[in-house]
Amino acid sequence: MEKQLRELAEYVQGEVVGDGQVVISSVAGIEEAMAGAITFLSNPKYRDKLPLTRASAVIVAQDVDAPGLNLLKVANPYFAFARIMKLFEQKFHPPIGIHPTAVIGDGAAIGEGCRIGAHVTIGHHVNIGARTIIHPGVVLGDYVTVGADTLIYPNVSVLQEAQIGDRVILHSGTVIGSDGFGFAPMNGEYAKIPQIGTVVIEDDVEIGANVTIDRAALGQTHIKKGVKIDNLVQIGHNVVIGEHSIIVAQVGISGSTKLGRHVTLAGQVGVVGHIEIGDDVTVAAQSGIPKSVPEKSVVAGSPAVDQTLWKKSQIALHKLPDALKTIRALERRIRALEEQLSALPADESAS
């Protein structure tokens, strides 16, 4: 695709400084960009890279000047760039229709404009909304429902009865609806508790690659509207994640825990089961959450505490080896003082 810079300026409601007729055919980072590419400058600390760029145009904030370069001035350069990236994004999806190797179950209903790739298996009574895209190797179990404009990448497994909303993205290798980890100890062995609930994933959720989301024992595991989940995350049975929460890579959330809205769990966080994490909570990377966390808290550590306290404790920890030596030295000095004092003439020290 080719666009003139002035066309892009119109698209993102920005202002051209320089040649508005220069032709843009790609997007790139400020260092990698070649002639024909548009790039952007968002973080002021990269401003000294601006004169060196070979890009044909640069998206910048209103206060940036760079004589000799074609600039596209906007309020939010990163956001404008993201919109322009989307224009130039190439689509790599299966064609509209059902690939002849796909296997479709009895009673399945597939919406208009869907794209079903090679070697896909769709179970009985599956319902798929319009324009949804299913890449090769995906398996949808019986009675699964998938909304409209949803995108499922290769080798995803969605087990029976799971419900996936509109405009959801599931990345490759992800598993939705595996059995929850539920066993009852019995005579030194473990008896399986049947997991007969389901998983509900609401609209506008994005789930990374090789994620696992278990079905509920009873009822539902529930991922609410707009939640974004990164790769290799584990979500236990009956977990609820509130709207627009962010779950970074390799987080694990144990069974029956409930997260509020706008929660952020950074990478590799672990959360025990059966607790509640309030709205707007932020948890630092690698933290372990052993009990419920009130709304708006910012916590860190394993077990997690208030992040400010945690930072102080971590700094103090590495002073501890020296402090232990100091304590022993103080003890010696006190003993010396005690001996000196007890050696004072009795009548005086008793006075």
Place this chain on the structure above:
Amino acid sequence: MEKQLRELAEYVQGEVVGDGQVVISSVAGIEEAMAGAITFLSNPKYRDKLPLTRASAVIVAQDVDAPGLNLLKVANPYFAFARIMKLFEQKFHPPIGIHPTAVIGDGAAIGEGCRIGAHVTIGHHVNIGARTIIHPGVVLGDYVTVGADTLIYPNVSVLQEAQIGDRVILHSGTVIGSDGFGFAPMNGEYAKIPQIGTVVIEDDVEIGANVTIDRAALGQTHIKKGVKIDNLVQIGHNVVIGEHSIIVAQVGISGSTKLGRHVTLAGQVGVVGHIEIGDDVTVAAQSGIPKSVPEKSVVAGSPAVDQTLWKKSQIALHKLPDALKTIRALERRIRALEEQLSALPADESAS
């Protein structure tokens, strides 16, 4: 399926208080249950939810009374409920037989009553026991053996020569028999050590979704009878896990480590290679195990220590910033005392 309450009572050897002829057609949690459902009350702290339930019957312990509700009294309400759940569980498996799109290798032997789904690939000389179920997209390598009544969910990969027992469950996306991580440093590069051993998974093991179990360099990686492994767990080459151990989500066990019987590793635990963890050891979530652990220990932390010590240390840690201030104050007070004492008349302090 529909059952009268008295039939269910007979099935779990319980006693009906109320209407034994009420018809039960589903199972549900105490809050979600509607008319027609049976639910249960196990944890006494939920007892105040009992009068509010809309369930047609509630499974309770012997000492619970609730006038106006149909009760099913048993010794262990949760266990009775799990058995009844299983009655109502719907099966979503491929039909008996081999799907026409499945590819079956030369010399493969598939037992009676097996169900092989769409797009399954079964290698040469594979042996599968009776009534085993293999969902779509599964790949079994050459010379794999799978026992009877085993259940393999979509998109699982079992590599060559792995041996899977009877009544095993492998959840979606799991990989059995990938190469162990073995390299010999050579001139600043790494030469691959061939991994020519295998994996043996005994009877009644359940393995979660997107788990990875590496084949042995030589000999076998060995998961013994009744072990339960949660999602996203990593098991290195030549690891041995003893009978009826529990490995929670996102645990990693490095090569050649041996776990005893009835070990529990909580979520996100990491274990180094070449150590032994004794029978009945419990390891708290996110712990790191750097050396062998004697049987019956309960450990926590990274590096892990006795859990009681670990808890004390964690509480103490957050008192440390204040303690460091106290130490500095004590130092000042001791210096003041030392100066005061040295200022005493020489003949007295020397007496």
Place this chain on the structure above:
Amino acid sequence: MEKQLRELAEYVQGEVVGDGQVVISSVAGIEEAMAGAITFLSNPKYRDKLPLTRASAVIVAQDVDAPGLNLLKVANPYFAFARIMKLFEQKFHPPIGIHPTAVIGDGAAIGEGCRIGAHVTIGHHVNIGARTIIHPGVVLGDYVTVGADTLIYPNVSVLQEAQIGDRVILHSGTVIGSDGFGFAPMNGEYAKIPQIGTVVIEDDVEIGANVTIDRAALGQTHIKKGVKIDNLVQIGHNVVIGEHSIIVAQVGISGSTKLGRHVTLAGQVGVVGHIEIGDDVTVAAQSGIPKSVPEKSVVAGSPAVDQTLWKKSQIALHKLPDALKTIRALERRIRALEEQLSALPADESAS
């Protein structure tokens, strides 16, 4: 395969002590080996197992003697054994050619001697080098390139435009080229930043099972020559990993971080985004890296510090509960001293 011991000696340039004509048909560990097998002794602490072995021959270092056993003496027994293992390794790959169920896109070019398994899906304009092996269930997106002599195990997903080098190994379930985790907050929701970059994996890289490597937002995520990555690792968008680095299982590396050459990240390490880790850095298991690390550092802990300091702090931590008691006791003794001193006759203490 069968070889005489003297043939193996010639192959690894070693010297036979004992019967050079004994026939070797397998390789095994020193305890598991039966007649017909060759084994090895590398670690001196296992030397007492030598007289008990049932192996037909043992590879040993030059200084080892064992009367009555057939020995193969070499400079490096482990390395010689690894080479002999490779001789005896059986290959379990699809036959040369393209399986009739594989789906091949328009304009795809598949090199000589390739082996493409059942139910493989290869996109449009994919380019695959000679002798590359692709196991069943693999999906390669449009415009993917794969080098020569590369090995891709079952159910791997390689998304559009990713570039895979020569002699690369990708284990089962791994995902190359999933979208990076990039969102712009907007009015309390998150807008997706298109991820239009790619992934480049250079020659001689090995990547474990169920790994996820995200494509760049712009530009490339770049895994350089000879890197070895273990199972269940997460690599964020725009990450660069330098030559011959080792990334152990369950590590997570956040977006735009750059690792130097010969870096080792032990198991379950987490690394924040946008930092640099210098050449030859070693990071201990479960550490968290919050900021750039200079070359040759050895660090541990979360947040990571110099490993020696970390070890001292960990030992000190568990002395802290007692130290806090000591501090309180010292405080009491100082108070007593202060009271004693202040009770001294005024004219003397003021002298």
